[in-house]
Amino acid sequence: MNPNDGFRELGRQECLDRLVEAPIGRVVHTRNALPAVLPVNFSLDAEFSVxxxxxxxxxxAxxxxxxxxxxxxxxxxxxxHSGWSVVVTGRALVVNDPAEHAHLARTGPRSWVTSPSDVFIRIASELVTGRELVGGRTLYGVDLPSS
Known part of the structure; x- marks a missing residue:
């Protein structure tokens, strides 16, 4: 990225640190051959999977x-006029191991909607990218007019 365009690339660890702070994220997947996006609450596990x-x-699921x-x-x-965005790309798998499910029931994200049979889905952090908008409405130290 061009350092003068107002954006800064985030390193992998910076991205993961930002994810820990975020209460909500979005899962992007394919539904009927079209892109679908769903907001979800989430957590990171010890392997930095979502x-x-x-x-x-x-x-x-x-x-x-x-x-x-x-x-x-x-x-x-x-x-x-500032912010950041992090994208994790990886394979999603339903957690089927009973011991792992029990562990995530204690340590993982809490569901906002009650369900008699919850499952946990782990998204491996195979590719982690992010960027931060730095400077907001300024360019080269000069405030830009609002539109």
């Missing part, structure tokens, strides 16, 4: 198990 919790019979998806989270300050 972990989601959803109903076992949800469309999301069926649609992304075993496929490569993207997960995006961000933070924006509209007043300061």
């Amino acid at each position: 972990v989601l919790r959803t109903s076992a019979d949800s469309e999301l 069926r649609a992304i198990d075993g496929v490569v998806v993207a997960f995006e989270a961000d933070a924006v300050d509209a007043v300061a």
